[in-house]
Amino acid sequence: MLENVVSVWEGWSCPVPLITGMVIMRPIRHDLMLTIASVVAMAGLMGLLFDSFLQAQEYPADITRGKGVYERHCQACHGVAGWGDGPDAQALKVPPANFHRFLSFLKSDEELLRTIEHGVVFSPMHAWRGQLTDGEMQDVVAYIRLLSQQGR
Numbered sequence: 001m002l003e004n005v006v007s008v009w010e011g012w013s014c015p016v017p018l019i020t021g022m023v024i025m026r027p028i029r030h031d032l033m034l035t036i037a038s039v040v041a042m043a044g045l046m047g048l049l050f051d052s053f054l055q056a057q058e059y060p061a062d063i064t065r066g067k068g069v070y071e072r073h074c075q076a077c078h079g080v081a082g083w084g085d086g087p088d089a090q091a092l093k094v095p096p097a098n099f100h101r102f103l104s105f106l107k108s109d110e111e112l113l114r115t116i117e118h119g120v121v122f123s124p125m126h127a128w129r130g131q132l133t134d135g136e137m138q139d140v141v142a143y144i145r146l147l148s149q150q151g152r
């Protein structure tokens with residue numbers, strides 16, 4: 001008799017709170033997941049935005065070398081301060097990139113590096129692979145980053 005009561009009790013007691021719990025928890029869990037997802041997404045976005053800053057600051061010494069490379073090879077088109085207004089710029093059909101543009105600023109170091117390495121098709125910006133070493137290209141990106149953060 002007692003066994004029967006216990007077994008009935010056990011049979012009922014388990015699923016009822018479980019189901020009630022699931023029903024109550026479901027919207028909370030959904031909200032929690034959304035919050036976690038948005039926090040993760042925000043962190044990712046912030047990371048993307050500040051990634052370039054951090055990387056540029058990690059190797060301050062190489063910026064000096066990057067400046068040398070820039071003055072020798074890039075300044076004539078991109079201008080002393082990177083506004084795309086170098087002396088050779090007027091003669092070009094496609095204007096040199098202005099590194100202060102938001103569009104340029106938002107690009108990752110890797111993207112800029114790829115452009116320098118391979119050039120831009122149908123534009124005076126040719127590939128520098130072969131003329132510059134990997135290190136020189138990385139240094140010049142760091143220098144471009146520095147320029148793009150400076151005002152006129």
Ligand code: HEC
Nearest residue numbers: 073074077094095096097104112115116120123124125140
């Ligand atoms: C003959 C002129 C010229 C020279 C020299 C030159 N560039 Fe360019 N560069 C350009 C032009 C033009 C563009 C824009 C191409 C386009 O947008 O279609 C450009 C684009 C770029 C971009 C892409 C920017 C962006 O926002 O996507 C980078 C980075 C760049 N140049 C770096 C360099 C570096 C570094 C050097 C020197 C090693 C250099 N350039 C030398 C003409 C030049």
